[in-house]
Amino acid sequence: MSQRHLPLxxxxxxxxxxxxxKHIGSxxxxxxxxxxxxxxxxxxxRQEGVSIWVVKSSDIHASQFEDEGAFFDPAEDKVYRHPTxxxxxxxxxx
Amino acid sequence: xxxxxxxxxxxxxxxxIAADEKIEPRDWMPEKYRRNLVRQIxxxxxxxxxxxxxxxxxxxxxxxxxxxxxxxxxxQDEAGHGLYLYSAxxxxxxxxxxxxxxxxxxxxxxxxxxxxxTLSWADVGAIGWLVDGAAIVNQISLCRTSYGPYARAMVRIxxxxxxxxxxxxxxxxxxxxxxxxxxxxxxxxxxxWWWPTLMMFGPHxxxxxxxxxxxxxxxxxxxxxxxxxxxxxxTVEQAARIGLTIPDPELRWNEAxxxxxxxxxxxDEFQRVLGGNGPCNRSRMRDRRRAHEDGAWVRxxxxxxxxxxxxxxxxxxx
Amino acid sequence: MSDAHFTYVLRLGDNALVLGQRLSEWCGHSPxxxxxxxxANTALDLIGRARMLYSxxxxxEGRGRDEDALAYLRDEREFxxxxxxxxxxxxxxxxxxxxxxxxVYHRHLYAALTESRDDELAAIAAKAVKxxxxxxxxxxxWVLRLGDGTAESNARCQAALDELWGYTAELFTPDAVDxxxxxxxxxxDLATLRTRWEADVLARLAEAGLTVPADDWQAEGGRxxxxxxxMGRLLAELQFVQRAYPGQQW
Numbered sequence: 001m002s003q004r005h006l007p008l009x010x011x012x013x014x015x016x017x018x019x020x021x022k023h024i025g026s027x028x029x030x031x032x033x034x035x036x037x038x039x040x041x042x043x044x045x046r047q048e049g050v051s052i053w054v055v056k057s058s059d060i061h062a063s064q065f066e067d068e069g070a071f072f073d074p075a076e077d078k079v080y081r082h083p084t085x086x087x088x089x090x091x092x093x094x
Numbered sequence: 095x096x097x098x099x100x101x102x103x104x105x106x107x108x109x110x111i112a113a114d115e116k117i118e119p120r121d122w123m124p125e126k127y128r129r130n131l132v133r134q135i136x137x138x139x140x141x142x143x144x145x146x147x148x149x150x151x152x153x154x155x156x157x158x159x160x161x162x163x164x165x166x167x168x169x170q171d172e173a174g175h176g177l178y179l180y181s182a183x184x185x186x187x188x189x190x191x192x193x194x195x196x197x198x199x200x201x202x203x204x205x206x207x208x209x210x211x212t213l214s215w216a217d218v219g220a221i222g223w224l225v226d227g228a229a230i231v232n233q234i235s236l237c238r239t240s241y242g243p244y245a246r247a248m249v250r251i252x253x254x255x256x257x258x259x260x261x262x263x264x265x266x267x268x269x270x271x272x273x274x275x276x277x278x279x280x281x282x283x284x285x286x287w288w289w290p291t292l293m294m295f296g297p298h299x300x301x302x303x304x305x306x307x308x309x310x311x312x313x314x315x316x317x318x319x320x321x322x323x324x325x326x327x328x329t330v331e332q333a334a335r336i337g338l339t340i341p342d343p344e345l346r347w348n349e350a351x352x353x354x355x356x357x358x359x360x361x362d363e364f365q366r367v368l369g370g371n372g373p374c375n376r377s378r379m380r381d382r383r384r385a386h387e388d389g390a391w392v393r394x395x396x397x398x399x400x401x402x403x404x405x406x407x408x409x410x411x412x
Numbered sequence: 413m414s415d416a417h418f419t420y421v422l423r424l425g426d427n428a429l430v431l432g433q434r435l436s437e438w439c440g441h442s443p444x445x446x447x448x449x450x451x452a453n454t455a456l457d458l459i460g461r462a463r464m465l466y467s468x469x470x471x472x473e474g475r476g477r478d479e480d481a482l483a484y485l486r487d488e489r490e491f492x493x494x495x496x497x498x499x500x501x502x503x504x505x506x507x508x509x510x511x512x513x514x515x516v517y518h519r520h521l522y523a524a525l526t527e528s529r530d531d532e533l534a535a536i537a538a539k540a541v542k543x544x545x546x547x548x549x550x551x552x553x554w555v556l557r558l559g560d561g562t563a564e565s566n567a568r569c570q571a572a573l574d575e576l577w578g579y580t581a582e583l584f585t586p587d588a589v590d591x592x593x594x595x596x597x598x599x600x601d602l603a604t605l606r607t608r609w610e611a612d613v614l615a616r617l618a619e620a621g622l623t624v625p626a627d628d629w630q631a632e633g634g635r636x637x638x639x640x641x642x643m644g645r646l647l648a649e650l651q652f653v654q655r656a657y658p659g660q661q662w
Binding site: 143146150157158161166169170174180215275276384386392400 | 429433436437439440441442443444445446447448449452453455456459460462463466479480483484503504505556557558560561562564565568649650652653654657660661662
């Protein structure tokens with residue numbers, strides 16, 4: 001098909017005040033305004049949200065599968081970052 | 095992007111599957127796994143989209159305003175589910191346009207059930223009760239599928255679908271408790287939709303081309319025959335409760351198996367409809383093609399407008 | 413309660429139902445999937461609005477007619493919707509230009525009706541005005557996109573506008589019912605409504621490169637039950653099951 005394609009957008013919805021926007025899905029739209037309206041019509045039909053972000057999929061930069069080892073494994077041995085690592089009197093409020 | 099050594103990647107992929115974890119879009123995956131998924135997810139998406147048509151046939155004729163609103167919301171959900179599924183398939187590197195072309199040019203399949211006509215209002219009830227009931231059995235199983243985006247789409251779809259079957263059953267129940275004409279309408283719909291619904295689960299496991307590999311990869315979690323049995327077992331009681339008769343003389347409880355036995359599906363009919371010769375195959379595809387072709391100028395125009403708008407914005411910024 | 417009050421609310425319901433019925437015909441047939449979903453949302457809002465207005469009208473009338481009796485068991489001459497609502501959908505441009513003209517109308521109408529002396533109507537309006545604001549944003553966005561899109565889309569929208577414009581006069585021509593309701597503080601002044609509507613619509617049409625037709629052809633009669641030839645078919649389809657099997661529960 002020789003036709004140009006409608007760009008893909010990622011949709012993030014804040015389900016209620018106080019919470020982060022969370023990725024909920026994607027859709028096709030010609031531009032940001034249309035993406036926003038389509039996101040409202042597609043992803044908030046059951047009161048799923050109070051705020052919407054749309055981001056062009058091609059604008060997202062992601063870590064790659066082969067980065068996984070180098071990016072995330074080095075955090076494995078930093079157990080001292082977690083509160084349970086420490087030995088303190090159990091009956092003490094701390 | 096550097097190509098990692100295939101056997102390491104294969105081992106990692108196998109380990110993820112073995113550990114019941116999810117494969118995600120940017121992960122390495124065997125090419126066949128990818129192709130298998132694109133085939134299954136896009137087929138599923140096409141089914142939702144084509145599935146709008148038989149029920150859509152009754153939106154303008156729904157017998158009360160309450161029913162009209164419910165049916166419209168329900169058919170709209172099918173469109174939404176098609177969209178979620180196309181999105182999941184797109185994460186595998188196949189665009190929605192390619193998938194749509196495959197459908198419209200007859201290369202892709204969709205659920206054969208939608209090649210049967212909706213002839214009375216009771217058909218809307220029967221589809222919700224039986225067809226959505228069967229779909230839910232299948233989809234609940236797919237919530238545990240190994241591909242992350244597909245599993246997440248299925249979770250959302252299952253949540254939304256939960257009202258579809260109930261509204262269908264409610265329609266059947268109302269008709270079954272109504273006038274003799276309404277009761278006859280309900281029974282007639284059950285008679286026509288029962289066997290095609292059982293066919294939705296696909297061929298017997300022994301004859302299913304894709305089942306074994308799909309089970310190994312945990313794309314499918316339960317086999318066609320297991321799911322079909324589950325559906326029959328749960329539906330018998332539902333039919334009895336509203337006094338409708340399932341059109342199968344061989345249907346009976348098997349104490350030893352702990353399941354209902356049921357008659358053999360007419361596999362010739364199954365193959366015939368699958369092969370394009372069901373009552374509505376041609377009109378369904380004609381409707382889809384027409385919508386796509388009639389909409390071409392709209393899609394062209396919105397892209398043209400967005401480009402003009404961007405150029406103007408860039409010009410203003412410069 | 414007067415007959416005029418009942419008729420006024422009933423006609424608002426008729427506009428919502430007949431337009432919602434037309435929009436619902438797009439379900440599964442629109443230019444792309446996102447639009448199938450969006451168009452159905454607007455149709456659902458309109459059908460929901462019709463239900464509330466019919467229920468209210470039925471109570472005002474006090475003869476035990478519920479929403480379905482009013483939707484399914486009245487004949488063509490008893491429907492008082494604007495002719496524009498009942499016109500066949502045409503192409504997507506025609507549907508959206510019509511939608512825009514009516515969405516802006518409804519946005520201003522229901523904004524005014526939130527201050528109606530009919531408390532229940534005011535409560536319905538408070539809900540409807542939010543829906544109409546969204547509908548108008550969406551259809552207005554489409555009018556701009558299609559008017560200012562390609563040569564073909566502009567021509568199609570211009571043809572739609574040429575066809576539809578003559579049906580807009582009816583939106584602002586008060587009859588005895590409107591005048592009585594204005595006097596009773598139930599309904600707003602249509603002249604004010606027209607000023608607001610024109611300010612929005614004319615600006616958007618100009619922005620979209622669309623020209624208001626110069627001819628003075630006008631069609632009226634919907635609110636008096638004198639419809640186009642399309643209305644009978646629309647009702648035949650809408651009412652078919654109830655007419656074929658009278659008196660049943662569905």
